[in-house]
Amino acid sequence: MMQTKDETARKTPFELAVERIKDGADSEHEAKKLYAQLTEEESLDLLDGDTPFWPGMLSFIKDGYNYRPYVHGQNDRLGIPGIRFIDGPRGCVRGEGTAFPVSMARGATWDVALEERVGVAIGEEVREEGGNFYGGVCINLPRHPAWGRAQETYSDQPIILGRMGAALAKGVQHNAMACMKHFACNSMENARFSVDVSVDEATFNEVYLPHFKYVAQHGIYAVMSSYNSINGEWGGQNRYNLIQVLRDEWNFKGLTVSDFIWGLRDPIASITHGLDIEEPFSQQRHEKVQQALREGRLSWGDIRRSGVRILENQLRFYAQRWSDEPKNTLASDPHTQLAREVEDRAVVLLKNDQVEGETVLPLLPQKTRKIAVFGRLADIANTGDHGSSDVHAPYVVTVLQGLQDAYGKEKIDYLSGGSDEDVAACAAGADAAVVVVGYTAADEGEFVDGSIADRDDLLALYPEPHDENEEKIRDEVLKAMGSGASVVGTGTTGGDRRDLHLHKDDVNLIAQVSRYNPRTVVVVVSAGAVLMEDWVDQIPCLLLGWYSGMEGGHGIADIITGKANPSGHLPYPIPASEDDLPDLNIDATEITYDRYYGQRLIQHKGSKALFPLGYGLSYTTWQVARITSRSADTVAGTGCVEVEVENTGDRDGWCVVQIYGSQTEGDRADERELLGFSTVQVPAHAGKTILVDTDYTALGRWNAHTRKVDAPHGLIRLEASLYWGDPDSANAEVTL
Structure with a gap:
């Protein structure tokens, strides 16, 4: 018109x-x-x-x-x-x-x-x-x-x-x-x-x-x-x-x-x-x-x-931009349902050993009489740090609430912690025990504490007040900051973790519970890798639950009950010890960043990760049957591979297909790098063929003359895997 x-x-x-x-x-x-x-x-x-x-x-x-x-x-x-x-x-x-x-x-x-x-x-x-x-x-x-x-x-x-x-x-x-x-x-x-x-x-x-x-x-x-x-x-x-x-x-x-x-x-x-x-x-x-x-x-x-x-x-x-103005979208049903779906897909099942002939998870509600839940983190809203990324959701479903909703309150006993006698009484009579451990905003997050008020170099960036009213405001602001409050008004200061292990109370609780219940499930709440060598062998079942959002308790319960089939995979490796981490002084004023960190450093040192990059278990079983190179652009350093995936188990699920590559010659020979990935949903006892884009510049070298990372040349070994170093990967070769 x-x-x-x-x-x-x-x-x-x-x-x-x-x-x-x-x-x-x-x-x-x-x-x-x-x-x-x-x-x-x-x-x-x-x-x-x-x-x-x-x-x-x-x-x-x-x-x-x-x-x-x-x-x-x-x-x-x-x-x-x-x-x-x-x-x-x-x-x-x-x-x-x-x-x-x-x-x-x-x-x-x-x-x-x-x-x-x-x-x-x-x-x-x-x-x-x-x-x-x-x-x-x-x-x-x-x-x-x-x-x-x-x-x-x-x-x-x-x-x-x-x-x-x-x-x-x-x-x-x-x-x-x-x-x-x-x-x-x-x-x-x-x-x-x-x-x-x-x-x-x-x-x-x-x-x-x-x-x-x-x-x-x-x-x-x-x-x-x-x-x-x-x-x-x-x-x-x-x-x-x-x-x-x-x-x-x-x-x-x-x-x-x-x-x-x-x-x-x-x-x-x-x-x-x-x-x-x-x-x-x-x-x-x-x-x-x-x-x-x-x-x-x-x-x-x-x-x-x-x-x-x-x-x-x-x-x-x-x-x-879209012409329609959004209305009533904040924490709307479609958005909160999406948050739950994301958590269903994000939880990483790292261990699920058999106890008395069957895996610990899933714990089917119709076959479960009693679950004992432990840990202070099971019953608190814990969606992440309180810095600039904090979201003020109208509600948060805790792990305890999620399990109560899934199984019925009468089937759930809860104990945050306590004496050995209290833990034994709660754990020993349950079909399984769930222990929630990890971190909160007090342990890690964005760092803006009151020490800023003592930094002359930072205070020099502030303008002088323009009038008496601004002088009063300045004094009030600097007093609040000097008291140790966060500049973003949250009361917690966050920061880097000085220890990558769990708190001692958490480790002791895991030892207590697993002593009295052989079907112990540990849920770790964290973001970065947690060192686990001091307790991981004590328990048969381990979930990485993350800071799981406002619907997180429901999402974790979906995995534990089997309503959702776990499909999360580690986006980084979990080292076997801190010896396999790069040097870091979190208070340093100077530091050098090189290429060796994470899985690459673990391989470079000849070590083995506790859980490698891309690792994650499922309630079904997978086989990557075949990989074929379909195209490779030697100038752009990009390509495409065709991968055949088979779901060989009894549950529908999502498979995370990972493409790794390594050169066969040169000073970085055999250094395995992630080149591409894709997710695919496959029904039980079925297969699918998918195309996965690959980026060979992950193996490339910086060219100071062309101002680009050049693609590698020569023979490249390709692996279609379920995780880094998967011995059951499907293999192929491509020459660039």
Whole structure:
């Protein structure tokens, strides 16, 4: 229907530009036209947050993180909505959103289609809460499992990080621009404001950047820089990362934004070195940019370059986003059902030994008289840390509640812990015992504690109060921070784990319960790898349950009862001991990142993982019968293989097919790398043939002349497996 002149006249310049783009106009051209209508002051307002710094900080302390969207560059005169930021990786943090299992749990599904569905749900909730920019695509590589924010990312494998991150972004971007973070080498939490990560260019491009490149080239709208410095330059003003890599080599057209408050140290260098927006408040740039322009240390051309890019991305997004406004989506039935489905798929069954001739799990409700449940974590809401990824779900189903709902309360006895006599009385008479152990936000998570108030280098980034009221606010903020409270107002400080073992009380509880009940099931709540060598041989059955989201108790019960067939696979290895982990001082100010970590380090040292990368059991049995190379592009380093999978058991299930490759010659000969993966649902006693995309650059080498990772040349051994080093893999060879 044609619009009338009056209808057109009522539209803002931004809305008219969006309509022209929908009709085929060039978005960059429209952005330049819109930018030309800005005053100088308005053009500067695009480059940082709209909220004054000290009131914004007070809201952190009093209201909590992301109490409302953080708005950057809103312009009512021209109708520019601005960048309206809402976090986070496990769901919409604004309002009472759906708390999904954490990203690492979703990584254990190895299912990009499922992750895209999660992205659609999160995007709907973000948009309904007034956001148009989602800051939750975390794809940092956890070089060491002690990293406190391992729960926010998917795996220690670049190919999983890239494909899952791209899937989440694709789903979200029907309703909100997605932002990947933290660029780059951000995998130390306690030292993130201080540490300089040294990494040689080859390792950087072969190991720590491929996943960012993949997501960048699959249409994500934005990149958030990291707090840490990389090779001597802070992430928020790192020219190599933000210009040479992102713009010149990857041809990235999206936005670059800082991490919050302490994300850049020099506001002028941040602009000239490629950072578009300082988040989330009016802070350093507001105080210093105008003087730099007057003194000639900054040009209006620098300002315009970022300003046009900020407008162009908004225009392009609004021209393509879904037309329907989401309504009543937060923690809606479809979204909470999806959260439960994700947990069903994420739980990893690591042990399921036979006791008296049958496996411990599943515990069929109709055949179960009594289950004894133990552990303080069985009866608390425990969806992850309380930092920027925290979701304020309207309810959380605990493991205890999930088991009570599944079996009936009369069949469940619960004891958080106690004397040996109490444990014996509860455990000995039950058909099986379930022990829930692991971590909470007190043990690991995003680290922002009161020590920031004692850091002169960080306090120097705060602007001086502009009036008496701001002075009072400043004093209140600094007093609260100095008391040890989290800056995001949660009361917990998080951080990296200093010990990868379970707490002693948990280990003692496992020993107690397993002594009195031979059918003991241990459920571990965590994100990164937990060292288990001190107790794993004592028990017949082990589940990795993760921080499992608001429906997590139901999801774990689905696995224990057999309602769901476990299909989760480890997105990283669990080492047999800490000797097989890379060196880490979590308080370091300098550290070197090399290529040896995780499964690659375990192989390099000639060790054997307790549970290798990709491992996971099922209630059915699988056979990967055949692998055939269908195509291989020696220039691009990509290919496709055909794999035949057979479900040889009695249960329908999901199979996670993993493609590994290794070179037969050279200094990295026999170094097995993950090249591709796919999930497929197969009925009992049936087979399916699937195609799996492969990325041979995982075996490649950085070429400093072409500025790319070259694909390997020569003979490549291929393995279609159920986990790293699977002796029953199907094998083939391809020559590149």
